[in-house]
Amino acid sequence: MAQQRFHQTGILTRFIIKRDRLRLPIWLIALLITSLATAWSFTDLYQNEQERQSIAQTMINPATTAMIGPGHGLDNYTFGAMMAHQMLGMTALVVGIMSILLVVRHTRAQEEDGRLELVHSLPTGSLANLSATLIVVVGLNILLALATGFGLASLSIESMDLEGSLMYGAGLGAVGIFFAALTTCLAQLTESSRGAIGLAIAMLIGAYLIRAIGDVSNETLSMFSPFGWIQATEVYVNDIWWPLLLPLVAAFIFTALAFQLNVKRDVEAGLLPTRAGRSRASFLLQSVPGLVFRLQRTSLIFWGIGMLILGATYGSVLGETEVFIEDVEMMQEFISAEAGLSLTEQFLAMLMSVIAIASTIPALISILRLKGEEKRNRLEQLLAHPVSQPKLYGTYVLMALLTGTIMLTLATLGLGGTAVATIDNEIEFFTFMEAGLVYLPAMWVMVGVTALLLGFMPKAASVIWFYLLYSFVVVYMGGMFQFPEWMEFVSPFGNIPELPIDEFNVWSVALLSGLALLLVIVGGMAYRRRDIEG
């Protein structure tokens, strides 16, 4: 009986590998390259011990600790210590995501699409598919662990020996195996694959947050998170192996539990009851603006949190700017010295341009949804109601402008808030807000250009991303590459006065705002005139 449940696991394992013959190597290689390339770049970026030590100084603050972990060996910040501190947790997070997506793809998603029913109708054991999935994903993680371990060791970077490198790889693999096993359990609970992914990702983020809170306030708490466990190995510094047993034991328990749950339930059923949605529209969902907001609500919330964190992260390191820039030669090329201004203020001006460009991304995603809706043929039904094309267009444009404005405000608030809290009253909070919000007209122009494209050539609207990338390169790296002046002029972000270095220039700000308005209006006229495709 027990053996029958696993009948044909081998064939199914091979089948999964065959189906994912591209997906699996891509994950493996991408993760491997990330680790190796980062380790390699460290040796390039930091020429000597002083530079490494000064970077270690900037790392000692709660925000950084919460984000990447406490760091071991900060007093002797070798390349190995640096790698373990800055990369291990983040990479493990991605490995966790990989495991979750792969497991759900071959279990719950398979079931949801009705394919598992077909497999089960053949002479295969009821646990065969689940076991095959685990074999593949666990195998992939072991492969990743070994490849990363030997790969890092082969770089022969000082302080990154074979034992440490293998432990580093094993840490990544252990987290991957932990989340693979956990996800097999969660996939038994929900009826939809989206639900399973959501639940698993929530657990993943939860585990990362527990570690973050623990590392900042109470170290015992971190030992309740797999991320805490792998950091407890103090890899490359003290090389402690035993914490790696914890995720593996947990994975074993999860697997046993998943098998139990799987045997108990019907195919295509979930153990958690499916929550019924509303059978009537809420007061919010009564109009086109209501619909547009509703469709973007979730992404708005996530981007908002993300921008706030991005701002706060920059804000927390801003205080260390002076040390950082003076000690690292390469950074000096980014920033040209100006008389009468502190390095912090100059760095702030540059940071703001980057943050403004980052905040433009959600705004562009928002307006490009108008094209997505058209492509998925959902506008047809909306426009068959008494809804005019200009109204629809206007709603999306306004939503995008609003999104971008909110995102930039949140990021600036995050930056200003943490900076004021950590720097000793050097720069006023108002200066931060001013330096950030002055970029709003540039962002509006980007939205305007997209709107224009949506009116005239919707198929080409995605080229706006290249324009944004161009802006980033020109504005951010302009100092380093010494581009000619017209290249900055071509990007709206290059025409914004860099506060607090430059004087506030009413004209350029007003002209850009006017240009944005003009672009939106002309785009709207074209949108009214063209056919809606579907």
Add this chain to the structure above:
Amino acid sequence: MPVLETNQLTKAFGDFNALNGVNIEVNQGEVFGFIGPNGAGKSTTIRILLGLMKASSGSASIFGRDTWKDAVEIHKRLAYVPGDVNLWPNLTGGEVIDLFGKLRGGIARERRDELIERFKLDPAKKCRTYSKGNRQKVALVAAFAADADLYILDEPTSGLDPLMERIFQECVMEARSEGKSVLLSSHILSEVERLCDRVGIIREGAIIESGTLADLRHLTRTQFVIETKQPIEGLPSLPGVHDVVEKDRSYTFQVDSEHVEKVMPHISKYGVVKLESAPPTLEDLFMRHYEGESVEAGGES
């Protein structure tokens, strides 16, 4: 004045003419069947009628207004059900029905609930979990809950089971009895035969036939199977005779309905032993028009 009227409607996509002068007319209280093979221009015509596309030339009007310029005004009194209903995956069916109702200026709650009940739709499920048929039900409930004067229905039943199809037909007949007009594009012959007062057949971007079903029956052919004592001479060359198959003095062939009275006397001269005839069906009518070539090439197809 007709409720819906197009006059020499054309639409060109680059070099390709999707429509070459479409003329249709839907009168008040009438169900007009709009039929034709895939790619004939049905959906393009409907998109112009909905104001989603601008005609290259010609005119299209609904309620006496231009479909492109006055789209919003027209849509206050119009309901549309597409053949392929695309809904927002994270909204429930109930939410979509309410939203659509609200966009048209309000929805009668009792009528909405009654239709949900009749179509057996679960309004609390997310649209991503609906099958094609259930998505169509959402659009149908939203359309029939609206107090519209004109319904444009583009193959609205392609995903429904026969039971639901019947409910749909009831809804259409109720609408007609209330003096409302319907433009129904459909491939389901029984549906067209049952519901439509008049039909228009479109092919390659032009209306090739239109009229009441009775009018159109003269365009059909009657199928004959006969056996005679002597071989029939010159049967294939008689006017209106098609698809002759001869086997041991047994002949199978088709005759255009208007030529039957001339063909019969000719045949009777050869001593008819057995005669079977099948009446003209709508299906023949459709097939003849759908299979393009057979109209021109006659007996060879």
